[in-house]
Amino acid sequence: MIEQVVKTSLKTYPIYIGEGATGRLPDFIRKTQSSLTKILIITDEIVGELYLSSVLQSLTDFQVEYVKVPCGEKAKTFEVYYECQTAALNYKLDRHSLILALGGGAVGDLAGFVAATYMRGIPFIQIPTTILAHDSAVGGKVAINHPAGKNMIGAFYQPEAVIYDTNFLVSLPQHEKRSGFAEVIKHALIQDLAFYRWLQDHISSLHNINEGDLVRCLARGMEIKSAIVGEDEKETGVRAYLNFGHTLGHAIEAEMGYGKMTHGEAVLIGMLFALQLSKKYAGFEVETDSLYEWIQELGYQTTIPEGLSYDRLIERMKNDKKSVGQRIRMVLLKEIGSPHLYEIAEEDILLELKNF
CATH class of the missing domain: 1.20.1090.10 (Dehydroquinate synthase-like - alpha domain)
Incomplete structure (x- = not known):
């Protein structure tokens, strides 16, 4: 397991990289989110089928809901963003709730932007499942697309942590x-x-x-x-x-x-x-x-x-x-x-x- 630290002017947070890194997730949540009410997992249809159940199993001590969104860039639309905000409201998330972004770069961008704007900002954790997300999960750029340009509507909003379990990469197609x-x-x-x-x-x-x-x-x-x-x-x-x-x-x-x-x-x-x-x-x-x-x-x-x-x-x-x-x-x-x-x-x- 490799541990790194991201230090910005507004936040310092850890990165955990390696096989089985998601095992760190429950203890990290307990230590950092002492007033936690609910967790909302945002994942996509493919990743959800592959890995959602194992993540849910590790979070049985918490009250957890989830949303599955389309795969890839189809997730980063106004419509899907609105659906996620509606789900957060329907599940009665509050300012002590937590969002988990379980997926590739598109899911991370979407879920981060949902977190940044729900009730003016609630915490979120990046759980990347692609190689590409080693780039997008770090740094706090979160966004959705507009037909006129990629990532044109978004924010700078840092996660609480990046938990990068390389076990999730074995199922990646070559492209x-x-x-x-x-x-x-x-x-x-x-x-x-x-x-x-x-x-x-x-x-x-x-x-x-x-x-x-x-x-x-x-x-x-x-x-x-x-x-x-x-x-x-x-x-x-x-x-x-x-x-x-x-x-x-x-x-x-x-x-x-x-x-x-x-x-x-x-x-x-x-x-x-x-x-x-x-x-x-x-x-x-x-x-x-x-x-x-x-x-x-x-x-x-x-x-x-x-x-x-x-x-x-x-x-x-x-x-x-x-x-x-x-x-x-x-x-x-x-x-x-x-x-x-x-x-x-x-x-x-x-x-x-x-x-x-």
Whole structure:
């Protein structure tokens, strides 16, 4: 079991990573929620079938209700958000109640936003069940989507804890493994050259990654994100670097329709595009042939999906949360571990998309 601590200006909370980590849940709740009235578990239809019963069994000493929501990005809608708020009211949750987010990144984003806004904020705990959620569960960004953009309606709201039981990862399909591992690659590229090299040397397939290597990947990724969040909780500075690859990635997701391509796979394409721009605008000189070969071996798509309009993608990128006054700002790398924000002209983005 690995234990880490996230320290922000407003809250300090623990992360537990490892096999059987959910065994820590009952004692943690007793110690930290002394006036607890009720627990509401928000999970999705697939995770609920697989793991809800075991979590409920561990919480028999508490009064627990649950809600099952659609899988993936279909959970992050106004309608589902409203349904969860209605359920919380019907179950008579109060300000001493607790929400548990049992699922991947979408469930964590939704449940966190429900917690942040129910009665102006009640505590919640992240219980991730995907590799992708090693990124989304840490840092307190909670949100739902709008047709005009991903994660446009949300808040900064930190959990009480992140309890990351790697037993939940065994059932992940390959596309979800690729989605989550893309964020591991992102953390390495923006922060840690040695970790990036270690990944290339040790992870040659996502089909048979061993437990020790997986925990090391997750722990280092969460450690990198925790440090950045601790320095810049509300994304006024360096936290924007965590969006490396997301400007185009989010645009691809939105333009295809949420859920048609996984978040991480879209972001991976966005990172490759950002590296192309980094060579032109940021002086990035690291060869990327080995990166392309490696990620293709891991099963990633490396080109923009066919049929997407470059003009429409640019319009989506202009609505990115880093943009100011409809001017596209992107995270580029001067070198591995050295990210910076650059404003790129719309016509230059269009040219680079055509050459990508």
